[in-house]
Amino acid sequence: MLTWLCLELARHPEVLQRAREEQLKFANINSLTLEQFGQMPYLDRVLLEVERLRPSVGAGFRGVVKEFEFKGCYVPAGWQLYYAIAFTHRLPEIYSQPERFDPDRFSPQRQEHKQYPFSLVGFGGGSRVCIGRAFAKMEMKIVAAHLLSSYDWEILLNQSLDTMGIPNRPKDGLQVRFKLW
Numbered sequence: 001m002l003t004w005l006c007l008e009l010a011r012h013p014e015v016l017q018r019a020r021e022e023q024l025k026f027a028n029i030n031s032l033t034l035e036q037f038g039q040m041p042y043l044d045r046v047l048l049e050v051e052r053l054r055p056s057v058g059a060g061f062r063g064v065v066k067e068f069e070f071k072g073c074y075v076p077a078g079w080q081l082y083y084a085i086a087f088t089h090r091l092p093e094i095y096s097q098p099e100r101f102d103p104d105r106f107s108p109q110r111q112e113h114k115q116y117p118f119s120l121v122g123f124g125g126g127s128r129v130c131i132g133r134a135f136a137k138m139e140m141k142i143v144a145a146h147l148l149s150s151y152d153w154e155i156l157l158n159q160s161l162d163t164m165g166i167p168n169r170p171k172d173g174l175q176v177r178f179k180l181w
């Protein structure tokens, strides 16, 4: 997801600028406290938007324990169901202009992911939700905060940005030039 964060921020300088301004209020990026990491609401939104638009895993499976009917379809016990993460994240019934990278869809005023349950499932959902979610999110936040406060970067030309693999990543791995600023 950090790969996609670099790409989306490079493509959306206005988002990069806002995320960077938020970091400037912290005097020493190398000694941030847990409490300070909780004071980055805009970075939280940016990371949620990366999770939505660029989920690492596109789908998952669930075993059917008890038969049920859904929209007229009978689903027997014992079947494996596929739940679509990437597809759900781009449903226009949930997310306005779903193809747009728009972190403010998670602002307190909009909260687009709260209209229906399981609208944002980049880490799965329910009782088998990813147990590393909080750890992974904190790790990403630490790296993102460091990148924002200390580096500028540009995406190199002549590379494929087509996506492939699990976790989902650009075909050429995303070649980026970082510089201290």
Ligand code: HEM
Pocket (backbone or CB within 6 Å): 001, 056, 057, 060, 061, 121, 122, 123, 124, 125, 126, 127, 128, 129, 130, 131, 132, 133, 135, 136
């Ligand atoms: C960006 C990082 C990560 C992403 C996107 C991610 C995503 C996911 C997803 C989609 C699932 C499937 C949940 C489901 O079936 O509903 C899952 C399960 C799981 N994840 Fe992660 N994960 C990440 C990081 C981690 C880390 C860092 C750990 C461990 C420290 C971890 C441990 C697990 C485990 C053990 C499960 C299986 C949970 C179960 O079946 O009860 N994950 N993860």
